[in-house]
Structures are given as structure tokens and as C-alpha cells.
Amino acid sequence: MPYLDHHAATPLSAAAAAAMADARGAAWANPSSVHGPGRRSRALLENARQRVAEALGASSADIVFTSGGTEACDLAIGGGPRPTRVITWALAHPAVHGPVDQWAALGVPVERLAGTAPLPADLEGALVVVPWVDHETGAILDRPLAEAARAAGARVVVDANQALGRLPIDVDALGVDALAIASHKVGGPAGAGALWLRRDGALEPRLSGGGQERGRRGGSPGVLPLVGFGAACAALPDRLEAMAQVGAWRDRLQAAAVALGGVVNGAEGPRVASCLNVSFRGWRAEHLVPALDLEGLAVSAGAACSSGTTEPSPGVASLYPEEPWRAQSAVRLSLGPEGLDGMAIDEAIAILERVVPRARP
Numbered sequence: 015m016p017y018l019d020h021h022a023a024t025p026l027s028a029a030a031a032a033a034m035a036d037a038r039g040a041a042w043a044n045p046s047s048v049h050g051p052g053r054r055s056r057a058l059l060e061n062a063r064q065r066v067a068e069a070l071g072a073s074s075a076d077i078v079f080t081s082g083g084t085e086a087c088d089l090a091i092g093g094g095p096r097p098t099r100v101i102t103w104a105l106a107h108p109a110v111h112g113p114v115d116q117w118a119a120l121g122v123p124v125e126r127l128a129g130t131a132p133l134p135a136d137l138e139g140a141l142v143v144v145p146w147v148d149h150e151t152g153a154i155l156d157r158p159l160a161e162a163a164r165a166a167g168a169r170v171v172v173d174a175n176q177a178l179g180r181l182p183i184d185v186d187a188l189g190v191d192a193l194a195i196a197s198h199k200v201g202g203p204a205g206a207g208a209l210w211l212r213r214d215g216a217l218e219p220r221l222s223g224g225g226q227e228r229g230r231r232g233g234s235p236g237v238l239p240l241v242g243f244g245a246a247c248a249a250l251p252d253r254l255e256a257m258a259q260v261g262a263w264r265d266r267l268q269a270a271a272v273a274l275g276g277v278v279n280g281a282e283g284p285r286v287a288s289c290l291n292v293s294f295r296g297w298r299a300e301h302l303v304p305a306l307d308l309e310g311l312a313v314s315a316g317a318a319c320s321s322g323t324t325e326p327s328p329g330v331a332s333l334y335p336e337e338p339w340r341a342q343s344a345v346r347l348s349l350g351p352e353g354l355d356g357m358a359i360d361e362a363i364a365i366l367e368r369v370v371p372r373a374r375p
Contacts, residue, residue: 015310016362018267020199021149021176021289021348022314026242027201033245034203034238041237046226059237062244066208069247070193071184075213078230079240082207083175083196084109085220089209089231090171090192092116093217097141097169099123101134103155105329106145109194110173114143128332133159138167144190147176150329150346151280152289154181160190169215175199179253179350180286191215197239200253201352202246206239256351261287263349263359268292270363271347274370279330279344290347291330293340296373299327302345305372311365313347 017025034041037058043051045059060074067074080086091113100117102110104126111126118124125134133142142163147154154177164170170190174183179200185193192215197206211217211230223232268278268290276292294302299315306313315327326341334340347362 015312016358016365017312017353018347018349018362019312019314020350020352021152021346023198023204024201024350025352026203027246027249027352029249030202030242030246034242037238037241041241044234045237046224046234055237058241059235062237062240065244065248066195067210069178069183069250070195070210071186072210073213076211078209078211078227079235080207080209080231081205081236083173083194083199084207086194086196086207086209087171087173087175088113089217089220090194090211091141091143093220093230094141094169094171094192095216096120097122098139099125100141100143101125101127101137101163101168102143103127103129103131103145104332105129105148105150105153106143107149107173107175109175110143110145117141128335133163133166137163140168141171142168143171143173145173147174147180147286148280148329149176150327150344151291151333152176152285152348153280154284154286157188160188164189164191176286179250180257180288182254185210197243197246200246200250201350202243203239205236206243208243253351257287260349260351260354263354263356264288264290264347266359267347267362267366270366274366276370277340279340280333288349291344292347293330293343293345294370294373295339295343297343297370299343299345302343302369305369306345306365309365309369311362313345315345
């Protein structure tokens with residue numbers, strides 16, 4: 015069964031699986047305990063933190079471990095000082111919109127920009143949340159957006175969950191205040207994530223309790239999944255190198271989809287190699303996704319956390335407000351180096367060729 019939903023979750027990589035198997039005998043202990051088992055668990059945790067930091071060009075002291083990308087976004091957005099206003103983009107992930115909505119409920123003005131609209135003026139004291147890579151279309155927002163926002167006096171948070179492993183990341187070069195990432199987007203296990211926080215950045219914990227993570231996130235960490243996350247981050251150079259092949263597979267899928275009458279969404283500018291978002295007139299996404307699944311092809315209609323809804327894709331709707339059918343029928347085919355090869359792409363194309371023509375005229 016071709017699995018083309020890598021932007022929702024990637025298959026567990028061999029590197030992560032091996033590291034977790036090796037650590038299983040020690041990772042069960044509480045890493046805050048001072049006895050021998052606790053110290054061995056702590057060593058595993060800190061080794062994982064160093065590997066994650068190296069993947070970002072950062073210091074391990076600036077990495078806050080979380081339960082995943084959603085918590086990392088929530089901590090970065092909701093844990094900072096009260097902003098004068100919040101700016102983000104309509105195509106942002108629900109993990110961004112949730113804590114942004116909480117600021118709105120507290121009376122903070124919120125503006126959600128359409129498509130790849132430019133930044134507004136007067137950003138002193140504002141919070142700007144940049145979804146670096148659109149989780150639905152793979153479109154890359156211009157990097158200078160974040161730089162310009164911080165230069166204008168804003169606090170800048172970057173949701174890099176879909177950028178990790180698809181684009182090189184260097185937090186010093188980005189010049190932002192916080193950056194959120196997740197393990198399961200790069201061949202690591204679910205249940206692990208991280209927030210990079212600028213050394214002088216103010217942050218109030220969203221989960222209170224113990225003094226874990228230097229007082230920035232309470233709760234005992236899941237050492238075993240974090241070990242897998244660290245191993246996946248250590249393997250990122252290979253993943254980045256594989257993006258050329260992934261992009262070639264994506265282009266084959268795109269050519270086949272266009273030949274079937276599909277219209278590609280979000281391809282007007284740069285995209286990551288791993289994503290194809292396409293609309294087929296005559297279909298609704300909530301019908302096409304299960305129809306493809308019945309034939310053996312796993313795709314999605316957008317964020318996995320929003321699956322089961324019948325609402326059109328909000329990100330695609332923001333890009334093409336004059337063509338609502340595109341959002342209603344948009345499906346996402348996302349790829350990665352694990353579990354795919356040329357034969358799987360051939361099979362995926364054959365399934366599309368069987369199913370798509372069944373659309374009502």
C-alpha cells in the first residue's frame with residue numbers, strides 16, 4: 015500500500031528504531047532521580063537533546079523538550095509575554111491557530127494574513143507566528159518575513175514542524191525568537207518534540223509542576239521517544255540529501271495528476287520537495303480520500319488532527335478565494351524517503367488513474 019501521508023507522520027526510521035531498542039533497558043527510569051538508574055536515563059536524555067540541538071545549529075541549553083510539535087507551538091505562542099497584537103497566516107496549522115485564539119479571547123488583536131501576504135506595518139511589541147512550510151501545500155514562506163518582523167520589533171515564533179528534514183535549519187541565521195519541531199515528521203516516534211528558545215527569551219511554562227526543562231516545562235519527559243527523536247535528528251543529513259529523489263517522485267505524481275485534470279495548489283512559488291496538493295473538479299476531498307484508500311493508496315485532505323471534518327481546506331481556501339471548488343476537493347500527497355521507491359510511485363499513479371475518472375461531471 016503506497017503511503018503518501020508523510021506530512022502527517024513518517025514511518026519510523028531504522029536509526030530511530032535501533033536507538034530506542036538499545037536504550038530500552040535504561041530509558042524507563044526518571045531522569046530527575048539522582049540514583050544510578052536515574053543518572054543513566056538522564057544521560058540518554060541529554061544525549062538526545064544535544065543531537066536535536068545540533069540539527070538546528072543550536073546549543074543544547076536552549077532546547078526545551080515537549081510531547082510533540084503541537085505542545086511546542088503552544089508553549090512558544092502562549093508562554094511568551096502578552097503581545098500588542100498577533101499576526102499569523104490563514105494557512106497555518108491548527109497547532110498555531112489554537113494558542114493564537116487564546117490571545118484573541120484575552121482581547122489581543124489578531125490578524126490572519128491570506129495566502130503569502132506581506133507583513134503589515136507597526137509591529138513593535140507584536141507576536142508574529144510564521145508557518146515556515148505550509149503543512150497542506152508544502153509552500154515555503156519567504157524567510158525574510160521572519161527577519162523583517164524581528165527587525166520591526168516583533169517577537170517571532172516559527173512553526174518549523176514541516177520544515178525539519180526538508181530544509182536546512184540554522185536558528186542563528188534565521189534570527190528568530192523561538193522555533194517548534196516534532197519527531198514524527200522526520201522518522202522519529204510520535205510523542206516527542208522540541209522548542210528552541212532564544213537564550214534571552216521570556217517564557218512562562220504552560221504545564222506547571224516540577225522544575226523540569228529548567229523550569230520551562232513541567233512533567234517527567236518520555237525518555238525513550240526522545241532518544242528516537244535524537245537519533246532521527248542525527249540522521250537528518252541523509253534525509254536532506256534524499257529530498258532530491260523525493261522531489262523527483264513528487265514531480266512524477268504531479269504530472270500524472272495534471273494529466274487526469276488535476277490543478278496543483280500552492281505551486282506558484284517555492285515548495286518543499288515532499289508535498290503535492292491537488293484539486294480534482296467533481297470530487298469532494300472527504301469522498302476522494304476514502305475512495306483512494308479502498309484501492310490501497312493512503313493520502314489526506316490536510317492536517318491529520320482535522321481529519322473527519324467536512325470543512326474545505328482553510329489553507330487552500332485562503333490561496334484561492336475566487337475558486338472555492340479547489341479547497342473543497344483538495345487532497346495532499348506527501349512523500350518521504352522511508353518506505354517508498356519507484357514501484358510504489360507507479361502503483362500510486364495507477365490507483366489515481368483508476369479512481370479520479372469516477373468523479374461526477
